[in-house]
Amino acid sequence: NAGVTQTPKFRVLKTGQSMTLLCAQDMNHEYMYWYRQDPGMGLRLIHYSVGEGTTAKGEVPDGYNVSRLKKQNFLLGLESAAPSQTSVYFCASRPILAGGSTDTQYFGPGTRLTVL
């Protein structure tokens, strides 16, 4: 298993440009999450998904959109990038276990995005 993978690893954008970050997991997990990590702020949840075709807002959703068309993929889009979106973005996935209990998140390696 590759686990959770993220594409690309690094990207530099100009203000106003758009881009999509791809997160893929091969563990058949139901839940997927997008976080941004900024110094002194910890990880803040942008959007998450509890299953294919569903998405929900997290703590800091403004300026981002997401889609979960396939169970294994969770896309994060920036329609018009701003310097405030310079950050490291982490994707994570989590399974739902038998009986509905929950388990740990598994994190991807991160995408470092710089917006000039």
Added chain:
Amino acid sequence: AQSVSQHNHHVILSEAASLELGCNYSYGGTVNLFWYVQYPGQHLQLLLKYFSGDPLVKGIKGFEAEFIKSKFSFNLRKPSVQWSDTAEYFCAVINRDDKIIFGKGTRLHILP
């Protein structure tokens, strides 16, 4: 809104010293609690987790944490730290909406 507080933002210790990092959460219901570690340039890795049962949880690399429900706390401990424990540590809690809320992290620096 549910929150997670880590009181120590930056901790500096010498090797072999004992470690305790504080974590408090605000949610009053059933919680699932985690400690993650992030080594420089790497992604988050799970150290330990608490879902139910024994409130003293043992994790990898000699770390342990104690869930004290009455204090809404889940402090991380290690009896004797090593230089390789230099990293950033995050406490996290799953709330009833299945969101995982992270604290702001504690940066630990171990002096050789």
